[in-house]
Amino acid sequence: MDNRRGYLDLLEEILSNIPSTAQSIANSFVAEHRRLESCPIVTIASYDEAALIRSQAKPQMDSRSIKEVLEQANGIFSNRIFNNHPRFFGFIPSPTHPLTLLGDLLLASKNPHAGSWFQSSGPSAIETGLIRWLAELAGLPADTAGGLFVSGGSMANLVGLQTARDQMLGEEWEQRARGTIYVSQQTHSSISKGLRILGFSNKQVRKIKCDENFQMDCSDLERTIEQDKEAGLMPFLIVASCGTTNTSSIDPISNIHTIAKAQVPPLWVHVDGAFGASVLLSKSHAHLLKDLKHADSMSWDAHKWLFQTYGCGMALLRDRRHLLQSFATGAEYTRDAVDSGDFESPNFWNFGPELTRPARGMRLWFSLQVLGLDAVGEMIDHGFLLAETVEGELRKLDGWKIVSNAKMGIVCFRYEGTGKSVEEWDELNAKVSGICIRENKSAALTTKLDGRTVIRICAIHPEMSVEGMKEVVRSLDEVARELAAI
Template identity: 50%
Template sequence: MAPEASLAATTAIRDDDLRSAWELDVSSVMPFIQDLASNFESQKNSLNEQPILKLTDSQHASLMGEYARPGAAHSVDHVLKEARDIFDYRIRMNHPRFYSFIPAAVSPYSWIGETVSSAFNSFAGSRLQSSGPSCIEQGLIQWMASKAGLPSTAGGLTVSGGSMANFTAMVLARDKHLPRDQRLNGVAYISDQTHSSVAKGLRILGFDATQIQIIPTDDRFRMKVRELDDQIQRDRNAGRYPFAVIASAGTTNTGSVDPLHEIVEICGREKLWVHVDGAYGASVLLSKERPNLLAGLGGVDSISWDAHKWLFQTYACGILLVRDKQHLIDSFATEAEYIRDAEEVDDVPNFWNLGLELTRPARAMKLWFTLRILGVDMFGRAIDHGINMAEYAEKQVRLQPDWQITSPASLAAVTFRYAPPGKSEKELDALNVAISQKVIADNIAGILTTKLRGRIVLRICSLNPLTDETMMKKVIDDLDKIARKLLPEIRVVNGLNLH
């Protein structure tokens, strides 16, 4: 080819605007990053002043609908300002007075770790594409498995969160313990407090509601093991095929831990898979003050453990640990021509062979980053702090007349209810809903309701290391003041709340 022709071809496909669009305009981004970072720096003070819950009204919703429509190019400044506006409307899940769901008390180092990880954007499906991050993921999995007391055969992987970890475990339980010709006959056992993601996973796998036995719980909301054992026998006698028991190590409602030793014993005898949903609670394995809260965990087949819950990570960072890593390979390994060059050569697996995802981010890197900077002991202290704060909240509630503890502090959760005499159960339900709405509207605390044994109760999950005793005492005192003020206004007529 003549030199002119080759030059023409190069010029024709070179687009300098396009090239510069792929470069970072550092000067326009830095002030924003600095601002975000200083937000974290002073989060104890600045977050305190911020609204815990901010919802869009219809005007904002339509404005943001406009933002969402792709169109012309805008300056970085302009779009960053829009991003700020958009994210302003949210629950600040990391607010020191946000105690609902499972709060996300994210470490700023997780945010940085996530940013670092996303900057390198490694493909963590195979060791070939991400051998450094894969070593870290494998190392962390082994460390977490040993903390849980699993043997050296253990393995696992990071997934998006507890739902995906539970789902993956259900696949293993089915494949290992339920013969193909018994699938319509298989039965799995959960408790009346098991997280909804477990039944959802089972449903997606093709099990209908009659194949999920719900075992009642005791007065501390722990699975009744005698009833479990009896139900398994009844099902066997009816010609059904029990294959898995799902226990909880930290239920979402009350932080209850099912009797793990007994469940492991039953499952060993009955040859059932035992999965523990520790999405929220497994982190107490790092507690310094109470190392034995999950005694018996080492005997189970699989464990869900979310780092975006109580290991202070940004979303989405869940972990599934499995007693024998071979089960993951048996259920998930695939072969395809286009991945043939990415063979496994040593102890670091191709994680795409252990779970559903092929393309996956290096999720373990932010956890590694945070652990490396803060050290394991600091995590343990933070977890102990959360447990102690729940106990403190319980103590403060007990000091107030007319309040009932409906489940005592367990892990970092406590539930309670304003229950003055002379009100019907329906009125008490309405009263507690109104209390929750008012504390949120007044920005006192993010305390939502849940239902226990059919009754509406208030719930505090206190795992934020920035929550302190003064703050918690004031929240409980304010709750009481609000409750007393609302009391005369609550009247339920024919099921209608006339508050």
């Protein structure tokens, strides 16, 4: 006997409610976007509020109306940072373009299994074409380059690191145990996490010094590689950054490449471009990234400076065959989706860690098709202008020190006068950031550079005005002066 009567009635009710619910979500999304400037930037649930929310996690036995659950969800979501707020400058903000709502909805509505060509030939062909185009933009060789869409920069870095390990050290653990890796003091933490996942100990990782521009110091790099070789170790990988998180510095990739390839055997160069690689689409600054062409592998996040919602990054390889050598597996239950092996009709489950994967590239494709490259280029260029505005305004004011000048959307600075210890000035800068957050003026968080607390602004929101940016500086200055006078 078919017992689904209750379920089928419920399904019908849900189906009939989907259009109006989607409309209401879209309405509130658009309304929120239009008043984004006045929304609270940072809301963190209190201990008691979090306990209340936690108690709402467990589902009930009975079904509930979509409307009721949606209202509840909106309440829960109000406890978050608006990462897409024009005055949120922390970490790498996420100034998602409103179009992504539609791209995401479209992808969710089709939900292809983009692990295999068999299941997702249309979206996989787009992902292949996009990856090829992005790799070409980076200057990687068109006839060999390839890659795949992954969930973000950490995964893209992991794919690059694993490929490097497998190509350079092979499968034997004895050999892997002798391998040494070169990162800089400014390399993103996802690299050390990735190396740990891959079985490397911290003892195998060398943190190369940075110069005054927070770029890898190539003399220290060369010296350290030499020392390791003399000690019988196997240097095999250098990780360069194209847009560090702290200061958006680009390491001297060309020099690093020369050093890497002069070794016997040559070292692999992985470039972390999770943040910076999007500048390849800038109309006026793409030349800054001319040395990306030297990468053996690189990461690139579309959910950072390509305005996508979270969960969209790219791993690009100079030689796509290396991906298959690291990730391809087979099983009897996937035999009907067998890999053609020709890279024109790929099974992406053989290119990276995931079997089941969404066609993430379709969201990016949707946005780029609708917006066009001119608009995207301008949106990226605006980030340069915003950070430069901050630096220019601060330079007009007494007491502010630019610790790292405006580079690719990021600038770091510190208020420091006389009559207090450096530690007290550290504390004051942290307080300035905290007060501006509390008063909803801006969320410019702090970081440490050369051991000192600095305020860091990552300003990449295409809807943030130059005048608005000047106002942010004015309010930081006002708060700093008030605190300094106490």
